[in-house]
Amino acid sequence: MTYKEKLHTNFKLIKMLNQDQSDHPFTKKEFDEMNFGEKILRVAEGIIPPEGKSEEKALADLLACMEKQPAMENLPTGMGKQPATKIRILPRTFRAAAAVIFIILGFYTITTVLGRESIRTKVAEHSSLTLPDGTGVILNATTKISWDKDSFTGKRTLKLNGEALFDVIKGGSFVIETKNGTVEVLGTRFNVFSRKDEFRVSCLRGKIRVSSDREQQILLPGEEAGLTPAGLTKQTKSDIENAVSWTEGIFYFEDKPLVSIFDELERQFNASIRYEGERSRLITVEFSNKSLQEALEVICIPMNLEYEIQANRKIRIFEKR
Amino acid sequence: MKSGIEKEEFVGLFSQLYKPVKNFIYYKTGDIDLADDIAQDTFLKVWEIRKDVRMATVKSLLYTIAGNLCKNRFSHQQIIFEFAGRFESKERPPSPEFEMELKEFHIRLQQAVGTLSEKNRVVFLMNRADGYTFKEIAENLGLTVKAVEKRMKNALNDLQGKIAHKL
Numbered sequence: 001m002t003y004k005e006k007l008h009t010n011f012k013l014i015k016m017l018n019q020d021q022s023d024h025p026f027t028k029k030e031f032d033e034m035n036f037g038e039k040i041l042r043v044a045e046g047i048i049p050p051e052g053k054s055e056e057k058a059l060a061d062l063l064a065c066m067e068k069q070p071a072m073e074n075l076p077t078g079m080g081k082q083p084a085t086k087i088r089i090l091p092r093t094f095r096a097a098a099a100v101i102f103i104i105l106g107f108y109t110i111t112t113v114l115g116r117e118s119i120r121t122k123v124a125e126h127s128s129l130t131l132p133d134g135t136g137v138i139l140n141a142t143t144k145i146s147w148d149k150d151s152f153t154g155k156r157t158l159k160l161n162g163e164a165l166f167d168v169i170k171g172g173s174f175v176i177e178t179k180n181g182t183v184e185v186l187g188t189r190f191n192v193f194s195r196k197d198e199f200r201v202s203c204l205r206g207k208i209r210v211s212s213d214r215e216q217q218i219l220l221p222g223e224e225a226g227l228t229p230a231g232l233t234k235q236t237k238s239d240i241e242n243a244v245s246w247t248e249g250i251f252y253f254e255d256k257p258l259v260s261i262f263d264e265l266e267r268q269f270n271a272s273i274r275y276e277g278e279r280s281r282l283i284t285v286e287f288s289n290k291s292l293q294e295a296l297e298v299i300c301i302p303m304n305l306e307y308e309i310q311a312n313r314k315i316r317i318f319e320k321r
Numbered sequence: 322m323k324s325g326i327e328k329e330e331f332v333g334l335f336s337q338l339y340k341p342v343k344n345f346i347y348y349k350t351g352d353i354d355l356a357d358d359i360a361q362d363t364f365l366k367v368w369e370i371r372k373d374v375r376m377a378t379v380k381s382l383l384y385t386i387a388g389n390l391c392k393n394r395f396s397h398q399q400i401i402f403e404f405a406g407r408f409e410s411k412e413r414p415p416s417p418e419f420e421m422e423l424k425e426f427h428i429r430l431q432q433a434v435g436t437l438s439e440k441n442r443v444v445f446l447m448n449r450a451d452g453y454t455f456k457e458i459a460e461n462l463g464l465t466v467k468a469v470e471k472r473m474k475n476a477l478n479d480l481q482g483k484i485a486h487k488l
Contacts, residue, residue: 010481014473028419040480043426044449047434049344052353058343059335062361066368154354172354 013037052172118146121162124270124289126247131158135174136167138247141267163193165244168206180227181212190219191243198260199227202243242286249289255282261299262317269295271313277305278319326371326379334379335364341451342387345461348446349391349439359394363387384461426484433483437476444469445476 026034026042034042053061121127121139128138132152139145143162152158156174167189168174174185176192180199183192189205201210203219210217210225215232217225222240225232237243242252251268253261258281262273268289283303287295296307300317308316326334343360347353363386367374374382434442443462447453448469453461455469462469 010474010477014470014477028416031419031423036481036485037477039426040430040477040484041449043423043430044434044445045452046423046427047431047446047450049347049446049450050353052343052347053357055336055339058339058357058361059332062335062364062368065361065365154358172357 009035010037013041050172051170054170057171115149116146117149117152118144120144123267126249133171134169138165140164140246160192160194162195163191163246165189165191165247181210181232184209184211195263197227200243201225202237202240204240204244245286250286251289251295252286254284256284257281258283258299258303261285265292265295265299265315269313271315273315273317276316276318326374326376330376331364331368331371334367334376338380338383339364341447341453342383344451345384345443345447346387346391348443349388351435355394359387359390362390366390380461381463385463388462429484430480433480436483437479441472441476441479444472445480448473 031039031042119129119139121141121143123142125141126139128136130136131147133156135156137145140163143160143164145158145160145162145164147156147158154172156172157177158175159177161178166174166176166185168185176183176185178192178194178199180194180197183190183201185206185208189203190208191200191202191204193200199212201208201219202224203221205221208219210219210232212227212232217232217234219225219234222236222238223234224237224240224243225234242254245252251264253264257279258277259275259279261283262275265271266273269292271292281303283299285299285302287298289295293309296309296315296317299305300307304320305317306320308318310316339360342363343356346359346363347356350356350359363383366386367379367383434445437445444458447458447461448455455466455473458464459466459469
């Protein structure tokens with residue numbers, strides 16, 4: 001087809017579009033028979049711009065703004081000249097209230113330094129909290145999250161070190177930055193684990209994008225991404241709920257290094273463990289954070305290990321002779 | 322002619338036009354958070370000057386204000402448009418191969434749409450994604466139907482060039 005002919009076909013196509021909004025679905029056969037321009041136009045009908053703030057929320061914000069300026073009768077009509085008035089989505093009093101709620105809800109400490117809000121749980125502490133946008137977060141022991149106080153409502157970005165379960169409220173983008181990689185929420189409920197060099201993200205509901213260095217994975221419900229020597233890999237888990245059983249005090253590990261389980265024990269029971277055995281062993285185990293002794297038995301007996309609880313919550317674990 | 326709008330009318334206006342205006346700003350800027358912000362400011366402006374607003378012309382007024390606000394915020398900034406739209410198949414249930422093919426096509430299309438000029442992109446997406454007719458687009462943006470047609474044509478030519486190049 002010459003350039004001129006192409007222009008002519010396009011011209012006809014555009015004319016046709018103007019009269020007929022074709023939103024009938026098409027089949028493979030129909031698609032194959034379309035010319036290139038038609039294909040573009042039809043596929044473009046499936047473009048959906050991102051959702052952003054919900055319409056109800058936008059209306060509520062707008063009405064709140066309108067209430068604030070009742071005496072606008074004599075306002076000059078020149079529009080678009082002055083910078084637009086911005087509203088705070090969370091009024092000051094609310095922020096204070098939110099902070100108070102934080103303190104009441106859990107064991108964690110909340111600190112504000114240079115406009116950054118940080119929340120930290122100690123050893124053997126779990127806590128749940130609500131972020132300024134309404135998103136629910138459950139923090140596992142020794143976990144820290146922080147965010148920028150002023151820009152969070154506009155640009156939801158937070159930093160995480162440790163492990164946390166998120167239940168994200170619908171809205172604009174929600175990004176979690178960790179040392180090992182970045183998680184961007186495209187939907188809702190998911191678990192992020194990022195301690196030392198270990199990085200694991202499990203998606204329970206919705207859709208998330210995980211990136212680490214240059215690699216990216218999109219996770220759907222039931223999928224888990226992890227950082228392995230081969231890079232960021234994705235696998236499907238039939239038992240994805242196990243990834244968040246920690247929120248109920250059950251700790252589930254599948255084919256994980258024994259030493260990382262001891263790390264978890266230290267965090268959950270405020271203990272310090274000295275392990276004298278082979279460091280490369282893997283284990284699949286499930287234990288509860290109700291009893292240290294029980295947890296130690298569950299781990300040690302099948303692995304043919306012995307443990308010894310000493311003073312000050314010190315534990316020595318060694319291979320049976 | 323009657324001028325001035327009441328609160329109920331304003332809320333009605335909002336439910337009718339918030340989404341399209343927000344999309345319009347998104348097509349211009351490629352930033353959904355910014356689009357939320359500017360859409361709110363746009364409606365607030367209309368509310369501020371409600372005494373002088375007539376329902377008959379409020380549509381194009383909204384788009385004009387939104388366009389101006391985009392300019393105010395972005396006069397010195399180069400916009401990089403990264404399209405975050407999602408893929409949706411219309412054939413149910415589609416065969417996996419066909420779905421893959423469409424998805425592939427869709428991704429290429431989105432990338433190409435991001436590289437269109439702002440004028441062409443806005444018109445193309447208002448027509449394709451929002452389903453506005455050329456006449457409606459022309460009224461909203463204060464253009465002639467001919468101009469809208471021309472932008473559509475340019476957009477389609479550009480897209481054909483860009484997608485074919487990659488295939």
